[in-house]
Amino acid sequence: MIEVKSITKQSLIDFEDSLFMLVESVDKFDAGKVLYVDAIVVNSSDPTDYNRIFKAVRTHYDPDVYLTPIFAVAYKALPYLQEHACDGITDLAKYEQIAKRVREIKVNVEQLYLQQQYTSSEEGYLYKLLQFLFTRDTPFTPIPNRFSRVNYYFPLLTDLLDDSEDHNAMDILAAGIKKGYLTEGKMFDKVHLCESCGSAHHNLRETCKSCGSVDLEIRDLVHHFKCAYVGPETDFIQEHSDDLMCPKCHKILRHIGNDYDKPSHIYVCNTCDDPFQDPGFTYHCVDCRDSKEIHHLQEHRIKSMYLTTKGKYLVLNGLPKKIERKSGLATDVLGIYDLDIFQSLLKQEQSRCSVTGGTSVLGEAHITDTGMNVLSRREMQILQGELSVTLKTYINEFEMVTSVNPYCYYFLLINPDEERKENIKDVIEFNLQNLIKSNVNKSEVVVEVDMKPLNEIGDDFEF
Ligand SMILES: [Zn+2]
Ligand SMILES: [Zn+2]
Ligand SMILES: [Zn+2]
Known part of the structure; x- marks a missing residue:
């Protein structure tokens, strides 16, 4: 029974000269079968379905599979990322739009040189990305993604890389630029990655420069005009009265502005009791639990990119x-x-x-x-x-x-x-x-x- 259900759930749609695979359940999704269709239509609003389908299709060894267009059925609940990672969205009753897009992509795929061997996996990833951009004829645009270790989804590359190697996408893109296959477009964000593991998931904290503790408190500084004493407000607080009393001249402070003011604040470390004006800043990596000063974070610029003529030439003629x-x-x-x-x-x-x-x-x-x-x-x-x-x-x-x-x-x-x-x-x-x-x-x-x-x-x- 389960078998029958899964087959009917992965049905084929014959529309004009295109054949679409409608995927409603990913459990029995077989990327190998994609070879026989022109495009995939995913009927789901669950992001994990998309992740599994993208991974299975894009990591396939055959260009006729990994370059297959993937469309999403337009659901209100479909997250921004999944909608934009797809080649487009569609209505289950109307296929004209996506059929047109499928034809455009197909013409481009047919022009590609069938490259099968690469000297390294990185070279293969870059090459496949160039093929992808050529067939889509659109700029490369990273999409913010809270589930990525680097906070971004990089079209195709993220699907090819394992979660733990997400940060390699930046190196692959840099190689593409250095070799002249890609050119940089608009820069629209920056990410800061952990020096030890490349993750963008970390907490920034004010830190005591003396003992490294993050258990700090901010206190107001009080300046007593009469005797010119300046110290944290706690120095002025009395045990049995709400009045503030100057620890130097023992006068009661009555009116802020007349008797005293609060010129700034000060940090006090709850671990070593050190007071200081400027704390250190450290990050604590959520992924590898390393803690370091923030200047150790690796800054990467997030930009759109375009395929150059040299890049086009490469995918048309091979390495x-x-x-x-x-x-x-x-x-x-x-x-x-x-x-x-x-x-x-x-x-x-x-x-x-x-x-x-x-x-x-x-x-x-x-x-x-x-x-x-x-x-x-x-x-x-x-x-x-x-x-x-x-x-x-x-x-x-x-x-x-x-x-x-x-x-x-x-x-x-x-x-x-x-x-x-x-x-x-x-x-x-x-x-x-x-x-x-x-x-x-x-x-x-x-x-x-x-x-x-x-x-x-x-x-x-x-x-
Ligand atoms: Zn301390
Ligand atoms: Zn005083
Ligand atoms: Zn880390």
């Missing part, structure tokens, strides 16, 4: 393939070198330029073409070889070319003038485009050439 670095290049042609040799020669030219004031430039030709995704490995290598040879014919004999992968080529121009740079950019873009069009079926190729003076690229240039 640079190290094995292919040597294979396709026609290194028997003078001036075409493997990347490592090219890099050494580039370094030499860089130092020559800095001594002689040379104006040599590093050119970069990027190819974007989803049509190339269907080529076999061997066809790719042949194309890479032809493109590098063609590229070489447009530059001087003493200049050089390398290629990182079939989509990315670098060339070095020795002291070119502006006119030559312009000219070469046009010639290369035009001719490489034509060469690819004549070799690749259904090519939608775009070749972009970019040039940077050697004195601007620094030592840590990433190829």
Whole structure:
């Protein structure tokens, strides 16, 4: 009986050309089955249902599963976070809106290069995030979340990371920015994370600088005008009378403003009795129970982010393939070198330029073409070889070319003038485009050439 119930509770909705999986019970939710549908519609207002579905879908190894759009049925009780973490909300009677969104996302998913291997899990997380942003075509926007260790939900990343590694999301995003795949948008908040465990859940307390106790009391300071004595109000309080009496001159204080005033207050430690004006400030981490001065908290800026052209290029073409670095290049042609040799020669030219004031430039030709995704490995290598040879014919004999992968080529121009740079950019873009069009079926190729003076690229240039 239970089996039957769970199947009917996970029904399919056929709408126009899309197939939706309607999930009403997460108990039997099988992320593997998502492969056969275009989107998921969650009919629940319980946040834990969403958390489980998001985790199961987003951590799946298959892009056709982890990039599947997830929609929520619009309930008043649906929390802000779940509503905004979804790809949209829907009405159970009307599916036009989400069907349109599903089609948009699907077109983008189909363009992606199917990357399967990553050198580290962090690289995989970043790559999947870039894919996610490309397919959604929306900025990356963190959402406040009281159930997160860092107080924020980071789209996709939070679902990929375990609760205890939540703070790694910041490192992954920073890596994305450093590599130029992401660019920063508006900053709208800051979080302060425990130095020991990365949690944002802590209590801030005024603390005694002498003994470290947090058992403090604030007392008014009393200033007796007549004798100029200043001390905590407790010094003036008498045991058997409500009147305040000056401990120095033993006069009774009658009228505030006339006899005395309260210029400020003072802290008194209930543990060591020390009085002081400025207490220390410490935090007590709720997660690891560490206590430290607040300057040890790690500040992180919470910002929206955007996918850059370089990031788009990456998800359309895949990570640079190290094995292919040597294979396709026609290194028997003078001036075409493997990347490592090219890099050494580039370094030499860089130092020559800095001594002689040379104006040599590093050119970069990027190819974007989803049509190339269907080529076999061997066809790719042949194309890479032809493109590098063609590229070489447009530059001087003493200049050089390398290629990182079939989509990315670098060339070095020795002291070119502006006119030559312009000219070469046009010639290369035009001719490489034509060469690819004549070799690749259904090519939608775009070749972009970019040039940077050697004195601007620094030592840590990433190829
Ligand atoms: Zn103390
Ligand atoms: Zn006095
Ligand atoms: Zn902690």
